[in-house]
Amino acid sequence: MTAETPKEYNLSHNEAMILEDYREQRSVFERLLGIVKNTLEESVAENKIYINAIEGRVKAEDSLVGKLERKSGKYSSLSDLTDILGVRVITFYSDEVDKIAALVSRTFEIDWENSIDKRRMHEINSFGYNSLHYICRLPKERFFDPECPQLNEIRFEVQMRTVLQHAWAVLDHDTGYKSGFEVPREYLRNLNRIAGMLELIDEQFSQIRSGINDYRRQVQSLVSSGSFDEVELNGDSFSNYLELRPFDMLNRRIASINQAEIHETSLSRFLNVFASFGFKTLGDIDRLLKRDSEDAYQLAAFQLANTDLDIINSSLGVIALCSVHVLKQGGGVLELTRFLETLNGVSTSNKHRAESLFRVSQNLAFLKK
Incomplete structure (x- = not known):
C-alpha cells in the first residue's frame, strides 16, 4: 500500500x-x-x-x-x-x-x-x-x-x-x-440588528453578574457586622447567616442534657420554614432566636428527659425554636404538622411528631402565661 x-x-x-x-x-x-x-x-x-x-x-x-x-x-x-x-x-x-x-x-x-x-x-x-x-x-x-x-x-x-x-x-x-x-442588503440589515442585540445581551450579562457579586459582598458585610434588619431573607443571606453558626449555643445546651454529641447537618432547608412564617429579614430570625431560645431549650429538655440519646442532630435546636414560635402564635397540632411538612415534605410521621410536640408543650410555662 x-x-x-x-x-x-x-x-x-x-x-x-x-x-x-x-x-x-x-x-x-x-x-x-x-x-x-x-x-x-x-x-x-x-x-x-x-x-x-x-x-x-x-x-x-x-x-x-x-x-x-x-x-x-x-x-x-x-x-x-x-x-x-x-x-x-x-x-x-x-x-x-x-x-x-x-x-x-x-x-x-x-x-x-x-x-x-x-x-x-x-x-x-x-x-x-x-x-x-x-x-x-x-x-x-x-x-x-x-x-x-x-x-x-x-x-x-x-x-x-x-x-x-x-x-x-x-x-x-x-x-x-x-x-x-453576496448577501442581499435586507438580510445584512437584519443580521446586523441581531448582532447589535447580542452585543447588548453580552454586556448586560456581565453587568448583571457584577451587580449580583456586589450585592453578595454587601450581604456578607452586613451579616458579619450584625446588621440583620438590613438584610433581606433569601438563599444567599441565609447561607451567610448560617456561617455565623447562630444556633450552636442552643444546640450545645440541649446536647448537655444527655452529654450527647452533635451530628452536623445542613440547616439550609429551614429557609422555607422561616419564609412560611412571614419572616422578611435576617433580623426576624435573630429576634426569634433571642426571644425564644430559653423556651426552645425547655421544650427539647422535656423531649429528651426520659431518653438515653447520646447523639443529637444539629437541627434539633432549630426545630424546637420553630415549634415554640408556632405554639406562641396560637397554633396546635395542625399548625405544627404544617411546619414539619414545610421542613420535611409530606409524610404521615409529621402528624405523629406534631402530636408529641404539642403534648410535651402543655407542661411548659410559656403556654400557661
Missing part, C-alpha cells in the same frame, strides 16, 4: 515551498497544539476561572492553500503565518476575556506587535469577530524538548471571545460574508 500522493496546486515556487514546509512540520504543529491546550487548561483550572471551552486546530491544507492564493506574495516562509496553529478560549462573560488575556500573557511569550484587540474596532457588523487575538510562543521554562526545539520557535494564535460572540461567528460564517455569495 503506497502513501497518498500530495495534492498539487497552482502556486508560485515560494508558496509551494511554504506548503512543503507545512507538510513536513504538520506533526510538530499537532504536538504543539496538545501542549498549548493542556497548558491553558491547567492554568485556567489553577486560577479557578470557569469557562465554556478551549478549542484548537491546526490549519487544514486546503485552508492554507486558499490563504496563500488570496494573499499571493505576502509570505516569504511558513514562519510568517501566525495562524497555522490556533487555539480559542471561550468565556461566558465579556469581562472574563480580559482575565484570560492576563493569564495567557503570563503563560506564553506574546508577540505584541502582531497581536490584535478586535474589540476596539467598533465596526457595525463586527460583534461575532470581536475576539482578542494574541500571537504567542511557548517559553522554554514552560516546556522544552531538546530533540524538538522548533516547539519553542513556532508562533501560534490564541483567540479569546465570549460564548455569544462565538455562537454568532459560527452562525454568521454560514450566512454572512464567507458564504460564497
Whole structure:
C-alpha cells in the first residue's frame, strides 16, 4: 500500500515551498497544539476561572492553500503565518476575556506587535469577530524538548471571545460574508440588528453578574457586622447567616442534657420554614432566636428527659425554636404538622411528631402565661 500522493496546486515556487514546509512540520504543529491546550487548561483550572471551552486546530491544507492564493506574495516562509496553529478560549462573560488575556500573557511569550484587540474596532457588523487575538510562543521554562526545539520557535494564535460572540461567528460564517455569495442588503440589515442585540445581551450579562457579586459582598458585610434588619431573607443571606453558626449555643445546651454529641447537618432547608412564617429579614430570625431560645431549650429538655440519646442532630435546636414560635402564635397540632411538612415534605410521621410536640408543650410555662 503506497502513501497518498500530495495534492498539487497552482502556486508560485515560494508558496509551494511554504506548503512543503507545512507538510513536513504538520506533526510538530499537532504536538504543539496538545501542549498549548493542556497548558491553558491547567492554568485556567489553577486560577479557578470557569469557562465554556478551549478549542484548537491546526490549519487544514486546503485552508492554507486558499490563504496563500488570496494573499499571493505576502509570505516569504511558513514562519510568517501566525495562524497555522490556533487555539480559542471561550468565556461566558465579556469581562472574563480580559482575565484570560492576563493569564495567557503570563503563560506564553506574546508577540505584541502582531497581536490584535478586535474589540476596539467598533465596526457595525463586527460583534461575532470581536475576539482578542494574541500571537504567542511557548517559553522554554514552560516546556522544552531538546530533540524538538522548533516547539519553542513556532508562533501560534490564541483567540479569546465570549460564548455569544462565538455562537454568532459560527452562525454568521454560514450566512454572512464567507458564504460564497453576496448577501442581499435586507438580510445584512437584519443580521446586523441581531448582532447589535447580542452585543447588548453580552454586556448586560456581565453587568448583571457584577451587580449580583456586589450585592453578595454587601450581604456578607452586613451579616458579619450584625446588621440583620438590613438584610433581606433569601438563599444567599441565609447561607451567610448560617456561617455565623447562630444556633450552636442552643444546640450545645440541649446536647448537655444527655452529654450527647452533635451530628452536623445542613440547616439550609429551614429557609422555607422561616419564609412560611412571614419572616422578611435576617433580623426576624435573630429576634426569634433571642426571644425564644430559653423556651426552645425547655421544650427539647422535656423531649429528651426520659431518653438515653447520646447523639443529637444539629437541627434539633432549630426545630424546637420553630415549634415554640408556632405554639406562641396560637397554633396546635395542625399548625405544627404544617411546619414539619414545610421542613420535611409530606409524610404521615409529621402528624405523629406534631402530636408529641404539642403534648410535651402543655407542661411548659410559656403556654400557661
